[in-house]
Amino acid sequence: METTLREVIKQITFKHLKKFKGQVFGQNLTGVGWVAGTLPKLYEKDGVIELPMADVANGGMVTGAALVGRRPFYIIRYQGYNWLNCIFIVNYACKSKEIWNKPAPMFIRGLSSEGGLGPVSTSSHISIFYKMPGIKIYSPMTKKEYTNTYRKFMNSDDVFYVSEHRKSYENKIEFKNSIKKNLDIILMPISVTRFEAEKAKNYLNKNGYKVGIIHLYELKPFILKKKWISIIKSSKYGVLMTDNDYVDGIIRTLAHKINEQTNKKVYVLGLKDKSAGYTLETSNFPPSALEIINKIKQIKVKKRL
Amino acid sequence: MSYKNYRLKTFEKASLCRNFENEVFKRVNEKIINFPVYLSAGQEYVPSSIAQIVKDKKQKPLIFGQHRGHSIYLSFGGNIVELIDELLGKKTGCTGGMGGSLSINSNKINMFGHEGLMGSNACMGVGACFSSAKPTIVFLGDASVEEDYVLASLSWAAKKELPILFVVEDNNYAVLTEKKDRRDWKAKDVAKAFKLESYDIDDQPKNIFSVLKKNLFKKPIFINVNTKRLFWHSGAGVDEEVKGDRLTLEKKFLGKKAEKIHSNIKKKIENLWKQRLEK
Numbered sequence A: 001m002e003t004t005l006r007e008v009i010k011q012i013t014f015k016h017l018k019k020f021k022g023q024v025f026g027q028n029l030t031g032v033g034w035v036a037g038t039l040p041k042l043y044e045k046d047g048v049i050e051l052p053m054a055d056v057a058n059g060g061m062v063t064g065a066a067l068v069g070r071r072p073f074y075i076i077r078y079q080g081y082n083w084l085n086c087i088f089i090v091n092y093a094c095k096s097k098e099i100w101n102k103p104a105p106m107f108i109r110g111l112s113s114e115g116g117l118g119p120v121s122t123s124s125h126i127s128i129f130y131k132m133p134g135i136k137i138y139s140p141m142t143k144k145e146y147t148n149t150y151r152k153f154m155n156s157d158d159v160f161y162v163s164e165h166r167k168s169y170e171n172k173i174e175f176k177n178s179i180k181k182n183l184d185i186i187l188m189p190i191s192v193t194r195f196e197a198e199k200a201k202n203y204l205n206k207n208g209y210k211v212g213i214i215h216l217y218e219l220k221p222f223i224l225k226k227k228w229i230s231i232i233k234s235s236k237y238g239v240l241m242t243d244n245d246y247v248d249g250i251i252r253t254l255a256h257k258i259n260e261q262t263n264k265k266v267y268v269l270g271l272k273d274k275s276a277g278y279t280l281e282t283s284n285f286p287p288s289a290l291e292i293i294n295k296i297k298q299i300k301v302k303k304r305l
Numbered sequence B: 001m002s003y004k005n006y007r008l009k010t011f012e013k014a015s016l017c018r019n020f021e022n023e024v025f026k027r028v029n030e031k032i033i034n035f036p037v038y039l040s041a042g043q044e045y046v047p048s049s050i051a052q053i054v055k056d057k058k059q060k061p062l063i064f065g066q067h068r069g070h071s072i073y074l075s076f077g078g079n080i081v082e083l084i085d086e087l088l089g090k091k092t093g094c095t096g097g098m099g100g101s102l103s104i105n106s107n108k109i110n111m112f113g114h115e116g117l118m119g120s121n122a123c124m125g126v127g128a129c130f131s132s133a134k135p136t137i138v139f140l141g142d143a144s145v146e147e148d149y150v151l152a153s154l155s156w157a158a159k160k161e162l163p164i165l166f167v168v169e170d171n172n173y174a175v176l177t178e179k180k181d182r183r184d185w186k187a188k189d190v191a192k193a194f195k196l197e198s199y200d201i202d203d204q205p206k207n208i209f210s211v212l213k214k215n216l217f218k219k220p221i222f223i224n225v226n227t228k229r230l231f232w233h234s235g236a237g238v239d240e241e242v243k244g245d246r247l248t249l250e251k252k253f254l255g256k257k258a259e260k261i262h263s264n265i266k267k268k269i270e271n272l273w274k275q276r277l278e279k
Helices: A005-018 A032-037 A055-067 A079-085 A087-100 A143-154 A166-170 A193-206 A226-234 A250-262 A289-304 B003-029 B045-056 B070-075 B080-087 B120-132 B148-159 B187-193 B205-212 B246-254 B256-278
Strands: A024-026 A048-050 A073-076 A106-112 A135-138 A159-165 A185-189 A211-213 A218-220 A239-246 A266-271 B062-064 B136-141 B164-170 B197-202 B221-226
Touching (some): A005 A032, A005 A143, A032 A166, A055 A087, A055 A106, A079 A087, A079 A106, A087 A106, A087 B120, A135 A143, A143 A159, A185 A289, A266 A289, B003 B045, B003 B070, B003 B205, B003 B246, B003 B256, B045 B070, B045 B164, B045 B246, B062 B120, B080 B256, B120 B136, B148 B187, B164 B187, B187 B197, B187 B221, B197 B205, B246 B256
Parallel strands (some): A024 A048, A024 A073, A106 A159, A135 A159, A185 A239, A239 A266, B062 B136, B136 B164, B164 B221
Antiparallel strands (some): A135 A218
């Protein structure tokens, strides 16, 4: 049976603890499903550390562990808790190498949901850190991407924020970019919206559109490859980016960077600028395949006018 | 080491800190230093006493200070010239000219720089102590001990029985707001509630010596040390003359020997500043 992303995360964590004597910190780790089944069933003696329910302090304590070279994993169960947990990480751990020549490498696993969990826990919350220096941000959705992200971390002395999605844990497939010259539009989806963007692309291509896709998971530093630039420049309508964070977050910043380098329009679809409730009617969901399809149709119509 | 010798050695450290801060005071007024400085004159007996005990015990702890860190740095053996250079914004400074007065750091003495969020060092100190099992000292002020995350850190240090010392340099003020206007509890009582061995003492070296001589780094200890800052919270200024300055009292008690030490250190510091300014 093919393994899932969940299994790969578990294996990486096990190796990190046993081979590299790392540590894993977080709240409610050793219960409630062992972090959605991504954590091996280990305890404090093995390096799995249950932290108190003191979110702000905990981020500082993990920074301390990183400063003394334990390369900790820090699990934040809901990315909404970033608001409390990452204060000292972004203001100290991320700056420590540059200011004091004391790196504080850590691997933050921030778990995101995909709507329906109310005002804070519903979605991704990584845009708040995007502007901060010294942080690297990834959002791997596949096994290869996750393994590659971890490998980069082990070859680095930086703070890595890894934006995970519960929906991706069952994933077994790898995504491939689909790009060629003279497309109508190129999708550049981020995180969990990549699954819906794939569906939208397939539908549109079967219905007379020429849609390409570039999957983004290395978000900061963000490098727009030369090949991508030339493909985007040759497209009719430019780019549509999608994300599970607020629409005025990372995607606006990245859209601007892409626009600067290609001189093409870059459209964005993310979470709407509204607070989220708990139901289908009131929550704030990431863009669906249908919304992506409709957006592209709308762009095409507007351009014709 | 006898207590008498300890007291003299502590005086030497405190004198170094005081003379250093007096020179910084001058340079700020001369506008040679133009960024915010946090002078610790008047409070130097706290780090000096602790540093001397640590030295006698042949320990080299991890040190997590805050913004008012010159005396901590100097007491624990930080390089004086590098601190002068840091305050002059030179690349040869202890933090490569990036740290100013607030964010000083020294790899040599295991001192971690501070970023400016008051009390964050308590969390980091606890985490570093837990993960390294190395003896650790966290210096706080009476204001930062009010931060909720500091209290959470005390609690976890107690729970994990870490070899850590929390020191509150309590001068009664948060900038200019007195403790009585901010809270109705004593830091020592809160620490005790977390099951930390805790004390509330003044900055006489014998008091610090007596509470630390037995259990330092054998278990988590919390000491709130009442002290008096001579200068402004930030910058170089004096609001009113402080009565009961510990260094003056100790110098008087220790007599001519201390007078001589103080005067020699003063000359040495003045010369070092002069040399670095000429460079």
